[in-house]
Amino acid sequence: MSITVLLLITGLGLGALYFLVASGLSLIYGLMGVLNFAHGAFLTLGAFIGFEVSRAVGATTWPGFAVAVVLGALAGAAIAALSELLLIRPLYQRHIEQVLVTVGLGLVTVALYEGIWGTDPIFISGPAWLDRTTSVLGANVPNDRFLAIGAAVAVLVGLVLFLKHTRYGLVIRAGVENRAMVTALGIDVRRSFTLVFTIGGAAAGLGGVLASQYFGYVSAHLGGTLLIFAFIVTVIGGLGSLTGAALAAVLVAVPQQFANYYLGIGDLIAVLALALVLLVRPSGLMGAKAA
Amino acid sequence: MSAVLQVEHLSASIGGQQVVEDVSFSVPATGVTAVLGRNGVGKTSTIKAILGLVERSGTVLLDGEPIDREPTHRIVQRGVGYVPEDREVFTALTVEENLRLAVRDREPRRELVEALFPDLVRRSAQRAGTLSGGQQQMLSMARALLNRNRLLLVDEPTKGLAPKIVTELATALQEAARTVPVLLVEQNLQVIEQLAQDVVVIDGGRVVHTGPAAELLGDEAAVRRYLGVHAEQPPTARRSDDDAPGAQPPTARAAEEARP
Numbered sequence: 001m002s003i004t005v006l007l008l009i010t011g012l013g014l015g016a017l018y019f020l021v022a023s024g025l026s027l028i029y030g031l032m033g034v035l036n037f038a039h040g041a042f043l044t045l046g047a048f049i050g051f052e053v054s055r056a057v058g059a060t061t062w063p064g065f066a067v068a069v070v071l072g073a074l075a076g077a078a079i080a081a082l083s084e085l086l087l088i089r090p091l092y093q094r095h096i097e098q099v100l101v102t103v104g105l106g107l108v109t110v111a112l113y114e115g116i117w118g119t120d121p122i123f124i125s126g127p128a129w130l131d132r133t134t135s136v137l138g139a140n141v142p143n144d145r146f147l148a149i150g151a152a153v154a155v156l157v158g159l160v161l162f163l164k165h166t167r168y169g170l171v172i173r174a175g176v177e178n179r180a181m182v183t184a185l186g187i188d189v190r191r192s193f194t195l196v197f198t199i200g201g202a203a204a205g206l207g208g209v210l211a212s213q214y215f216g217y218v219s220a221h222l223g224g225t226l227l228i229f230a231f232i233v234t235v236i237g238g239l240g241s242l243t244g245a246a247l248a249a250v251l252v253a254v255p256q257q258f259a260n261y262y263l264g265i266g267d268l269i270a271v272l273a274l275a276l277v278l279l280v281r282p283s284g285l286m287g288a289k290a291a
Numbered sequence: 292m293s294a295v296l297q298v299e300h301l302s303a304s305i306g307g308q309q310v311v312e313d314v315s316f317s318v319p320a321t322g323v324t325a326v327l328g329r330n331g332v333g334k335t336s337t338i339k340a341i342l343g344l345v346e347r348s349g350t351v352l353l354d355g356e357p358i359d360r361e362p363t364h365r366i367v368q369r370g371v372g373y374v375p376e377d378r379e380v381f382t383a384l385t386v387e388e389n390l391r392l393a394v395r396d397r398e399p400r401r402e403l404v405e406a407l408f409p410d411l412v413r414r415s416a417q418r419a420g421t422l423s424g425g426q427q428q429m430l431s432m433a434r435a436l437l438n439r440n441r442l443l444l445v446d447e448p449t450k451g452l453a454p455k456i457v458t459e460l461a462t463a464l465q466e467a468a469r470t471v472p473v474l475l476v477e478q479n480l481q482v483i484e485q486l487a488q489d490v491v492v493i494d495g496g497r498v499v500h501t502g503p504a505a506e507l508l509g510d511e512a513a514v515r516r517y518l519g520v521h522a523e524q525p526p527t528a529r530r531s532d533d534d535a536p537g538a539q540p541p542t543a544r545a546a547e548e549a550r551p
């Protein structure tokens with residue numbers, strides 16, 4: 001029983017990290033038709049910036065951690081916004097080139113991060129509470145799992161409210177369905193391109209800080225590893241759907257944890273889930289719908 | 292009379308293939324100008340080229356100012372309302388959200404739209420994807436009528452709709468046309484007769500005829516030549532994607548389909 005609870009909550013924590021990456025991927029693809037292979041780079045930068053600032057402020061203190069979260073998310077948002085403005089926008093409507101640019105950016109940034117922070121993983125520490133466990137139905141669950149889950153739920157709720165109740169959210173939801181018609185209503189849809197990149201980058205940057213707590217280290221490859229599973233989650237959820245991404249994140253990560261523990265084939269499970277969904281529902285669980 | 296829109300040597304291509312060859316015509320500052328032509332001759336592409344929704348070259352002047360190098364949203368912001376073929380409402384959004392998205396004016400003409408389409412008021416919280424074809428068309432037209440435009444581009448608003456809805460839409464258009472010039476793509480000759488003062492006939496990606504609507508409709512041979520249909524042809528039964536199938540006035544489309 002206790003191992004089931006532990007695997008379940010750990011799986012949810014992993015799913016939370018997937019969602020923080022997949023939410024941005026899904027919105028960006030849904031609105032712009034761009035598969036953003038640089039998204040992992042946004043996460044990794046968030047993780048490194050979080051590591052640096054928490055070290056400066058005090059890695060094991062809550063203020064240090066809070067500043068790391070905020071600046072990690074801001075770093076993710078900044079690099080994402082710059083990528084969109086400088087690399088994606090000049091290639092407007094040239095999707096293949098846009099995707100290739102993101103692939104290039106993903107590769108270059110890994111090399112850059114290795115140049116700055118080295119090729120070895122850097123083990124990190126956070127506030128003592130995060131290293132402790134909480135007993136849930138007899139299982140000793142590491143506290144960083146709860147933090148990741150809480151953050152992902154907050155991001156999901158925040159994004160849904162934003163999409164449902166703001167003018168920009170309305171433009172994004174409409175753009176996911178029919179971008180040309182949005183421009184034909186007199187709306188400059190490119191502004192919302194920068195916006196979804198920025199939002200997605202912030203979520204990824206936050207995910208970077210939380211992932212480094214979850215895994216206990218930072219490395220230049222942190223984002224790339226999560227990105228692969230986040231892509232799977234995005235496709236299973238339905239490209240463009242936020243709630244689909246949330247659902248799929250859980251449906252991928254939890255079985256992945258169980259399969260890893262009992263069979264050691266967690267990654268295979270994720271790929272099989274992808275294959276199954278593509279066969280049965282090629283447009284993903286929720287099709288293309290922003291919220 | 293001055294023209295609100297002048298189109299000169301406009302050509303357009305989709306996916307590298309030229310679909311509008313060399314189109315020139317102008318739209319007077321008042322009334323309805325109808326664009327006619329058989330299926331696939333490039334009517335929709337011409338409208339889309341004016342709006343910059345497809346790759347285009349040539350000259351397009353709105354009130355004398357060139358708009359042929361502007362992006363679509365700027366052209367629309369200059370006061371061009373667009374009612375696309377196949378409605379293109381946002382199905383995942385509610386009726387109200389569709390309308391709110393379309394508002395550009397500081398004081399949108401809500402009362403006008405609500406008076407023309409009371410059905411939309413009742414259904415404001417309904418998802419547009421669950422509306423009937425006729426209701427979606429009304430929503431699409433309402434989006435364009437909310438703002439005070441200098442020109443409306445309306446592409447086959449009656450396509451596939453039941454006669455009762457066609458009448459309702461034609462009346463709404465007639466009402467709208469009293470305050471804004473309209474460029475209307477339409478295959479329903481009765482609607483053209485009711486609304487249009489001028490016609491532009493397109494064939495093979497080029498303009499083959501322009502002139503007063505009454506003159507063309509009165510010339511049976513010309514109608515037959517350009518559209519492949521008799522103006523006086525008896526109503527043909529035609530399937531409709533709206534609530535009730537029923538008798539339809541003759542259309543170029545129906546005639547095309549009926550041809551051996």
Ligand SMILES: Nc1ncnc2c1ncn2[C@@H]1O[C@H](COP(=O)(O)OP(=O)(O)OP(=O)(O)O)[C@@H](O)[C@H]1O
Nearest residue numbers: 305306310328329330331332333334335336337376
């Ligand atoms: N997306 C597209 N890809 C390739 N060809 C296209 C596309 N859209 C239109 N065409 C071609 O361009 C030509 C003109 O099409 P267009 O839709 O402008 O005609 P139309 O006069 O509006 O026809 P209809 O009466 O059926 O609405 C047609 O031959 C059509 O096959």
Ligand SMILES: [Mg+2]
Nearest residue numbers: 334335336376
């Ligand atoms: Mg057409």
